[in-house]
Amino acid sequence: MxxxxxxxxxxxxxxxxxxxxxxxxxxxxxxxxxxTSAFIDYLTVPENPEGEAKEVWWHRRGxxxxxxxxxNTRTHEIIKVSxxxxx
Ligand SMILES: [Zn+2]
Numbered sequence: 001m002x003x004x005x006x007x008x009x010x011x012x013x014x015x016x017x018x019x020x021x022x023x024x025x026x027x028x029x030x031x032x033x034x035x036t037s038a039f040i041d042y043l044t045v046p047e048n049p050e051g052e053a054k055e056v057w058w059h060r061r062g063x064x065x066x067x068x069x070x071x072n073t074r075t076h077e078i079i080k081v082s083x084x085x086x087x
Pocket of ligand 1: 059062064
């Protein structure tokens, strides 16, 4: 069981949240120069890092905030939680 400390609601059980995938900084710069295979991989192959990972979570059954969660994928330790920057 994971407890996520929502910056707006405080510590909450992970069942209130929905995991929305790995956090990606931005789209690749030269998308027109990518091969079709590389672009499909970018869209469909999720990153699966071992250790510290940035993830997007949605406080679905709480305040509705979109959060950036830094989590250790080996230990499930939550290292940092912040509001997701939409820019
Ligand atoms: Zn919340």
